[in-house]
Amino acid sequence: MPKVLISDKMDPKAAQIFRERGVEVDEITGKTPDELKAIIGQYDGLAIRSSTKVTKDILAHATNLKVVGRAGIGVDNVDIPAASAQGVVVMNTPFGNSITTAEHAIALMFALARQLPEADASTQGGKWEKNRFMGVELTSKTLGLIGAGNIGSIVADRALGLKMKVVAYDPFLTPERALEMGVEKVTLDDLLARADFITLHTPLTEQTRNILSAENLAKTKKGVRIINCARGGLIDEAALKQGLDSGHIGGAALDVFVTEPAKESPLFGTPNFISTPHLGASTNEAQVNVAIQVAEQMADYLVTGGITNALNVPSLSAEEAPKLKPYMALAEKLGSLVGQLAHGGIARISVHSEGAAAELNQKPIVSAVLAGFLRVHSDTVNMVNAPFLAKDKGIEVREVRTEREGDYHTLVRVSVKTSDGERSVVGTLFGNEAPRLVELFGIKVEADLDGPMLYVVNEDAPGFIGRLGTTLGEAGVNIATFHLGRRSAGGEAVVLLSLDEVVSAELLATVKALPGVKTAMGLKF
Structure with missing residues (x-):
């Protein structure tokens, strides 16, 4: 029976789902890194939120770990390269708190537009400063969306409902998707120059870190109001402070900070600045949703092999897994065979699927080939880390599919290019489930491996x-x-x-x- 540790506080429904799916679960929260290292070796899965830091050191002690599940979107607390190298799947739940986070961004936009926190404090302080708090309408204003993914698209939908004009900067946003969303796709400079409000909904990467730098903040329209419910580090906080003090920036609302918990910040106390303690996902509905989703995803992987919302391996639905399982077994055996027999430096591996095999998700098949091939050299290789190890070794990987049938209803051919030339092995499935070798280096031969x-x-x-x-x-x-x-x-x-x-x-x-x-x-x- 697979065994999972829930190391951060999570809705009880998560543990209930694990047990219903046949997964043993322990709920042990608040452990120090050393305490976690002492127990992590006995678990196949680790379910976390933001408190547990899954470092390279922790992973080194997680000798049985197969999957880390983050109940939420951000995985800044997981060393994904180290997990990948160790063959551990890293999952998150990108949709469980999408509506909640989008609604929080809209709420902060309203709060900025009407100066609600300051007006509340003033009124409860016995003042009646009606003329002091002159707000702005959202109707007809331009909202600049930095990041038009799942949460960003929900924010856009709500903003359009408020009769705002929405412009979006996202390198991955296609013109067709922009049209479908009802937004205008623009460059970052265009967005900065036109937006009355700017809201960020992008992950923190080397490309997006300080995307609102001092230089970019200076390009914004005077009086712009800025909202960040995504990740700390997307905005240069010192430059934001200067913009607020100078009056160039009309207001800012941050739910996330570079350092959290943010017990102190130069932004605190600045006029027209609103802050909340990372509340984007803090609704009862969102907490239940992400707990349920992470438990379902982890249980699917540990019990059936289904992979959903993984960040370091192709997704494989629970419905796909049974159909792909015999193909992956065949692919791994073919990879192992060619790995044991091929001599000379390996420059390229090609995986060619024909017939029924070509209609399937190819990524797991290719990963299985690489796992079998590389296992000749290492006993810690699996489908998760095999593509990364192949890349590290400088091996080019090619994927080819031909849907027409040849001599067999379904076929997988694995070819390697070495210093000694090209070699290939070919296999099929008998009865759609039994792997069988049918060709070895150009010689017809039928064999079980x-x-x-x-x-x-x-x-x-x-x-x-x-x-x-x-x-x-x-x-x-x-x-x-x-x-x-x-x-x-x-x-x-x-x-x-x-x-x-x-x-x-x-x-x-x-x-x-x-x-x-x-x-x-x-x-x-």
């Missing part, structure tokens, strides 16, 4: 099979299955034997010495 095996290339000549069988028999090695193939009569032939035990070095040397043997290798699957 399972357990210890002996691979022999020899001259096709009478008596060879008898000599090989006798040699193995005299060594006390039992042959489970016997598979043959050849290019032509009297030409090069291939023998693949499934054995009950691994071939010893001494026996392998004896086989290599048999007349007609060109190559002999022990294989293991």
Whole structure:
């Protein structure tokens, strides 16, 4: 039974879902890093919010960990490269708190427009400063959207409902999607020059860090009001303070800060500045939603292999997983076979799917090939870290698909380009579930790839099979299955034997010495 640790406070429904799905769960919160390191090794999954820091050091002690699930959007507290290198899937729940965060951004926009916090404090302080708080309408104003993804699109929809004009800067926003959203796609400089209000909804990356820098803030329209409910670090806070003090910036509302918890900030006490303590996802509905989603996603992965909202591996739905499972087994065996047999430096790996295989999600199939191929060199390789390791080794990976059927209803071909030339192995599924090798380096051969095996290339000549069988028999090695193939009569032939035990070095040397043997290798699957 898979075992999961919930290390941050989470709605009880998360633990309930894990147990209903057949996953054992412990709820242990508030642990120090050293305390977490002491227990993390016994868990297959780790469910977190923002408090737990999943560092490289923590991951080094998580010897059984397969998945980290973040109940929420931001994963700044997870070392994703380290998790990927260790083969750990990292998931988040990008949609569970989308509406809540979007609504908070709209609420802060209203608060800025009508100076609500200051008006409230003044009125409750016994003053009646009606003329002091002269606000602005949102109707007909231009909202500049930096980031037009899931949350940004919800904000745009609400703003359009308020009769605002919305312009959006997002490098990934297509013209078609912009038209569908009802927004105008613009450059960042155009947005800065035109927007009456600017709201940020983008992740924090090297490209977006300080996207509202001192230089860019100076390009904004005088009196602009700025809202950030996304991530701290998107705005230069010192430059924002200067803009507010000078009056160039008419107001700002931050729900997120560079350093959190933000117990102190030069922005605090600045006129026309509103702050909230990272409340974007803080509604009862959002807390329940993200807890349910992260539990469902992690349970799917641990129980069925389904991958949803992963940040370091292609998604694989729970519906896709059963259909892809036999193909992934075939792909991994083919990758392992070519990895054991190919010699010379590997420059390129190509995965070519034909027929029914070509209609499936190719990313898991390619990842399985790479995992099988690289496992020859490392026992810590899996589908998650294999693509990263291949990239680190400078191996080019190609993916090809041909939907037409050939001799087989479904086929997967794995080719490697080495310093010795191009080599390929081909496999299919018998009965849509049993992996079977059907071609090896251009020679037709049908074989199961399972357990210890002996691979022999020899001259096709009478008596060879008898000599090989006798040699193995005299060594006390039992042959489970016997598979043959050849290019032509009297030409090069291939023998693949499934054995009950691994071939010893001494026996392998004896086989290599048999007349007609060109190559002999022990294989293991």
